[in-house]
Amino acid sequence: MKINEIFYSLQGEGYWTGTPAVFIRFSGCNLNCSFCDTEHENGRQMTIDNIISEVSKYPTQHIIFTGGEPTLQLNRELIDRLHTLGKYLHMETNGSISLSDGIDKELDWITVSPKDAPVKIQRIDELKVVYHGAEQDMTRFESIPTAGPNSRYLQPCDVKTPETNERIISDAIEYIKRHPQWRLSLQTHKLLGIR
Numbered sequence: 547m548k549i550n551e552i553f554y555s556l557q558g559e560g561y562w563t564g565t566p567a568v569f570i571r572f573s574g575c576n577l578n579c580s581f582c583d584t585e586h587e588n589g590r591q592m593t594i595d596n597i598i599s600e601v602s603k604y605p606t607q608h609i610i611f612t613g614g615e616p617t618l619q620l621n622r623e624l625i626d627r628l629h630t631l632g633k634y635l636h637m638e639t640n641g642s643i644s645l646s647d648g649i650d651k652e653l654d655w656i657t658v659s660p661k662d663a664p665v666k667i668q669r670i671d672e673l674k675v676v677y678h679g680a681e682q683d684m685t686r687f688e689s690i691p692t693a694g695p696n697s698r699y700l701q702p703c704d705v706k707t708p709e710t711n712e713r714i715i716s717d718a719i720e721y722i723k724r725h726p727q728w729r730l731s732l733q734t735h736k737l738l739g740i741r
């Protein structure tokens with residue numbers, strides 16, 4: 547598997563904000579979003595044994611598969627090996643790839659952050675939409691089914707311009723007040739200056 551990085555930090559976004567987790571960032575993505583904030587293309591080949599050994603250095607049970615797009619490489623063997631160690635397996639995906647051989651059912655949590663591609667994944671425990679401001683058409687996201695209540699998160703996009711970021715956050719707050727099925731997700735790791 548080509549892995550961009552494995553690191554230990556706190557989950558900064560969404561439902562699991564504040565949870566200590568080991569992040570396994572897979573290299574490569576099937577999309578090319580203009581606002582992508584991860585340099586995921588680089589990476590090194592790691593065997594499943596290598597990955598297990600790296601992950602086992604940290605005390606948390608919570609593992610987050612991210613990317614890039616993890617569904618391009620994640621397989622049942624890695625899932626089974628980590629489950630055997632008692633790990634809680636959480637995947638963050640753009641949702642545009644339909645998972646084969648029931649991998650979606652094996653995972654403990656799936657966060658889908660849809661981009662400019664149809665959502666094909668079969669299970670969504672948490673929907674996290676990157677919000678670009680009041681001009682964004684939310685119709686498509688409103689119709690995506692999720693696993694239950696309190697599972698829809700609106701996350702203001704960080705466009706690196708303070709004034710525009712302020713406007714996007716303000717628009718997100720107003721949208722959520724009008725559509726209370728959504729909750730605000732902030733990138734708290736950026737606010738705190740951690741990874």
Ligand code: SF4
Pocket residue numbers: 575576577578579581582583584586613614615640661
């Ligand atoms: S789907 Fe995510 S990782 Fe892939 S290009 Fe878009 S923002 Fe980057």
